[in-house]
Amino acid sequence: MRFKSLAFLFVLALVTFSTAGLPIAGAQAPPSPGVDLIILLDQSGSMSGSAGYRATDPTERRVQTAQYLIDYMAFDGNSVHPERTNRVVVVGFGSPGKTHILVPLTSLEDADIISDAKNAIVAENLGNTSFISALELVRQVFPAATDAELESDTRQRLIVLITDGGPYDARAERVENPYTYADYFEELTDYCDAELSLFTLYIIGIDDANRYWPQVKSRWEDVAGPGHAVRVSSVEEMNREIVRLVCPFLNPDKPADYCQVSVLGYHFIQPYARSVSFSFFKYNPEARITLRRPDATLVNVDCYDKRKWDADVINVTCTETPEGNTRDEMYEISNPDPGCWQSAREGTGQVDVFVQPIFNQLWIKNPSGPHPENLPMRFELGLLDSNGKPIDELPGYPIVMKGHLTMPDGSHQRIDFQQTGIGEYISVIPVLPLIPGPYTLRVQVSTVLTPTPELRRCLTFTQDSLVLPLFESNFQIPVYAPQVEILAPGQPYLRYGPVTELVLGFVDPDGNPIGVPEDTPWSVDLSAQTPSGEIAELPSPQWDSGNYRVDEPFFLGETGPYSLTVALRDDADAELFEYQTVFETTENVYVYSPGPNYPALAPLRMVELELRDSNDEPVEVDPNYPLDIVVRLIRPDGSVEEAALSPAQQPGRYFSTVNWVLEDPSPHSLEIIGYTNLRAGEPVQAAFVAHREINVSPNLPYFFVLSPDEEEPEPTYPLHYWYLPPLLPFARQPMPVRVELRHGNQPARAEEFFITPPDQLFTLEIEGPDGQAWHVNLQDVSGKGQVFGADVPDLVEPGQYTATVRLDGAIRGGVPTEGAWPPRTVVFQRNDPLLYPILWWFGIAVVALSIAYPIGRTILNWRLPAVKGKLIAEVIGGRVIDDDLLSRTKRRHWMVLKGKQIGASLQLRRIKVRRVAKKGRRGDQLIEGVEIWAYNLKGKEVAHGTMYAKRGQNILIVKGQRTNEDERYQFRYEI
Missing domain, CATH: 2.60.40.10 (Immunoglobulins)
Incomplete structure (x- = not known):
């Protein structure tokens, strides 16, 4: 695989080299500060040749060096030190007015960005040579405010200045006192000391004409530091010097020989290497390199044909000369065998070797x-x-x-x-x-x-x-240092009982939980400083799933912040450390009655409160620790009245009826104490204590419910007028409600105290036995603003009613009224006296019978039957009489047969009824009667007798209703 870029090959070599002994670590490896590389390119006329002078950089080696440095920094940040973010900026300088940025500050993380940055570097002719103009532009890119990054070691900044070494300043042309090299470098040194003292500066001199460098090398070392100024006269020398300068800067913790090259020969490759790279920099391109493994087998590589590579060769990189030879070669081999590898040369010329295993x-x-x-x-x-x-x-x-x-x-x-x-x-x-x-x-x-x-x-x-x-x-x-966090119970803790569970957990600074291993040689002691400053020892927590738990219940008897001390002790009971945390306790007792303000001399009829949580929702008390709540009224003179509260039907609600008169017009204190015990049979302790202040004001009126009478327990009021029949619609009696406004012991007038109109002061709510509700505004019935009331006509169902009267009005003079008038609730009954329906129904029955009986007897031959049901009579001859009985009225008589009374209490199995007649005393007139036999459950006759009617009367025999598997019979006769 061929690369035209000499710089790219050097980058691969140096990247491989820079990982020598590199600590390949996990996420906890110490971070390495990112590096900002500032490349300053001398683009003066002397570099490219002008005014008949020979060019000091005819092959534009400065451009190749700058491009190589970008590649080197990119691979260092992306491969060697991925925790770094390396950046680069390139400045071309010449005359002061022509100095400009070739590559702006760029992060070297993306391949396309890196390529664009390299392509932007070109050789130019910018006239004279002004180093100070280049450094001033650097200061514009990195203003003084960014020096904090250097002071905190979060970043490093490296300036590489590539020049032929000679400055040119127009002041040198002055006739008097011409500006010399000594003057210029003194000014340059002063500027660097004042503005760039936290930057590292390297000078690379490229001066093929050897025109300036001999005169300025020592002066540059005075500016940049000893050893920071080198001259590069060839490509091979540039490789060596770049490694010598830049490699130590990027790897300051490595030994002195870390960034050195070696020669051909034997190279020991350590065991446990992931790969090894051999980089050969040939001074004679025609020389041929061979490499052998410890077992003497030849490493087969080819710069142009990958198919000729051995299986363990993972990369081959070569640079090509214009004549078609390879100048530099790099082989990368995976999983190399440990031992002595041998490199050799066929031909002549020096070869520099970089051998580096990557572990x-x-x-x-x-x-x-x-x-x-x-x-x-x-x-x-x-x-x-x-x-x-x-x-x-x-x-x-x-x-x-x-x-x-x-x-x-x-x-x-x-x-x-x-x-x-x-x-x-x-x-x-x-x-x-x-x-x-x-x-x-x-x-x-x-x-x-x-x-x-x-x-x-x-x-x-x-x-x-x-x-x-x-x-x-x-x-x-x-x-x-971890923090101790109370995981349970939630805070603030509502003290309506003992603390039944306390879970302590350790958390890191971000609040993440730390699971403590079970085998940690700790013991934990727990103590608390109460809000009043006392020290209380608490039960010792035990390890539980990475946390520490107290399962033994305990009391925290005060309201406020408890300072909890968690002491860690080792196996020898020596204290390792103490942690502090705050455990906030509170109570949220809402007192419905009395409120924070109360009228003087107004009787306090009820104390009612509710236990609430932090969201003002009612709290249900733990049934394992039931509360006995006592309320104490502490008067200004120190006297105390006390009442025990009872739980209401609503969760968290407690109440007690009292009859306290708050006479002294000054603040009173209400102390509410909830008692419970940890275990049955143990003494009770105060689970919580709450205090409320009552401002007793002489400037506040109050009201008294006259009807229904609030001083009488469940008074009863009739449903009907006693003198009217209950069936008449207008016989229903409305319920009168009356409220009197008072001040002190005297009636009060509403307009003297309230801005609110009198007819808007009082509202009445009544709830009936079937859940129906009525809402009424009470009106001024006295005409003086003293008594307010209403007659509620719709309370027609008998039973228990609840009346609640509320006063809500704006008072004159700005007197505080919050809670001054708690609602008055009175429970009363609506029922008629028992004698009232009896008398009226008896009267109606007498009148009805007196009218109906003569008519029925004379006109309709009407007989009054006994009960509703069926009339069954067995008569002589087998005929059955079956008549419906319509009337509900009855007169019951016991039938005595042979000395035994037959009634509903006698259980019978069977009866026989026979009709009989006998002659009367007056001639042949017949008197009707019945003969009755009664048998018990065993079939034994228990009664037998005959019964005759009086003259002119009829006898009816009635069979009683079946009530179970047996039959009960009643024998009645009606006249």
Whole structure:
């Protein structure tokens, strides 16, 4: 494969070279600062030849060098140091007015961008030579504000100035005091010291005519520094000098011989190399290069035909001279066999050789990222090939891995590794990081060589074995001070019972959880400083799934921030560290009655409150820890009244009826205490204490519900007027509701206190037994603004009603009224006295019977039957009488047969009924009657007798309704 670009070949060679011993590390490898390369090209007339002078750069070598440097920086950032972001800017300079930018500041990440940047570099003739104009333009590209990047080591800036070395300034033509080289370089030095002291400057002199360089080389070293100014007189020399200058800048942590070239001969290739590159720079293009493996087999390569490559050859790069020969050749071979490789030359001429193995990757598996302080840190490393597969040890080349850990305070610790599997290594003893900061782990990988005749050809053995360093990897592990986070319960914690669960977790600075291993040699002590400053010892947390949990319930008896101290102790009970966190406790008790303001001398009838969460939603108390809530009214004189609250039907709601009069017009305190215990039988403790202030104001009126009477428990009011029959529609009696406005102990007038019109002050809500509701505005029924009321006509169903009266009005004088008038709720009954329907129904029945009976008896021959049902009578001759009984009215008599009473309480199986008659005392007139036999469940006769009617009456026999598997009978007669 041929490349016309000499620069591209050099880039591949140097990239391969620059990875010598490169630490191939994981994500924790220390970051390498990105590099800004500034190329300053001398485009003066002397470089290209003008005014009859011989050109100092006739072959435009400056353009090739600039293009090569771009390729080199691109491959360094994209392949060698991918963590870097390298950029380039190219300036062409000449006379002050002609200096300009050829390539603007460009990131070298995209192949097309790199190609465009190289193509933009061309040779020009820009007149005179003004170095200061070029450096001033650099300062415009990178103003002083960007120097902070250099001071923080996030970026580096390298200036490569390519020139023939001689400045030209018009002041040199002055007759008096002409400007000399010494004057110019002094001015140049002063400018660099003042403006570009954080930049690195290299000078590459191209002066084929040898016109300027001998005079200015030492002066350039005064500006750029010793060794930073070199002259390049040939392509071969340019290769060597570019490597010598730029390679150390990009690899400052490598030894002095790291960036040197070698010669033909034997080259020892270390084991565990992923690939190796051989770069040959020939001074005689006609010379031919051969390369042999340790087993003496020839490496077959061809610059023009890939089909002739050996299987392990992965790349061949050559540059071609105009005569068709190859000047420079680079071979890249994958998975090279360790041992002595041999390079040789057929022909004459010097050959420079760059031989560099690229080792397989060493990854750090654990810790995989920042590590928490005080958590044991065990290093796990993996030796992987290019496909990410673990690499096993090669026979005869044991892997020796040693680590060196540097702490943030500068102290050191040796880290020994042992192999745990194929390509897997772990530190023998874990490290306990006690201080936060960056921990740097330098891992040196080496092997032990035993001398053999083959190895003695390329290595020198002074002992029985040779420890051969292979490569070194550096890893930086940030260690941070973790934070303790309360995972449960949520905060702020509502203290309506004991803390039943406390889960502590460790988190990193980003809030991500840290799972603590179960075998961590920690014990955790927990204590808390209460809001009042007292120290309380809490139950010790136990490890649970990476966190620490307290399952034993405990009380936090104060409201406010608790300072929790989490102390870590080692196996010897020595304290390792303390962490602080805040546990916020609160209560959200909403008091419906009384409010924060209350009228003086107004009776307080009810205390009602609700336990709420942080979203003001009702809270259901844990049934395992039921609350006994006590409310205490603390008067200004210190006297106390107390009441126990009962739970209401609504969740979180508690209430108690009281009869407290707040007489003293000054603040009162309401203390609400919730008691419970941790276990049955143990003494109760205060789960929460809440305080509310009540401002008792003498300037506030209040109201009193007269009807229904709020002082009487569930008063009863009739449904009907007593003097009207209940069936009449106008007999229903409306429900009167009356409210009196008071101030102190006297009636009050609404207009004296309220801006709101009197008829808009009071609203009434009534809820009936069937859930129906009525809403009414109370009107001024006194005409004086003192008594307000309404007669509600629709409360027709008997049962329990609930009336709620609310006062809502704007008061004069700006007196605070929040909560001053809690709603008054009165429960009452609507029922008529029991005597009322009895009397009216009895009267109606008497009147109806007195009218109906004569008519029915005389006109309709009407008989009054006993009960609704069927009349079944068995008569002589077998005829059955079956008549419907229509009337519901009945008169019941017990029938006595042979001394036994037959009624509903006697269980019978069968009856026999026979009609009989006897002569009366008055001649032949017959008196009708019945003869009855009654048998019990066993068939035994229990009653038998005959019954006769009185004169002019009829007897009816009625069979009772079936009530179960047996039959019950009642014998009744009606007249």
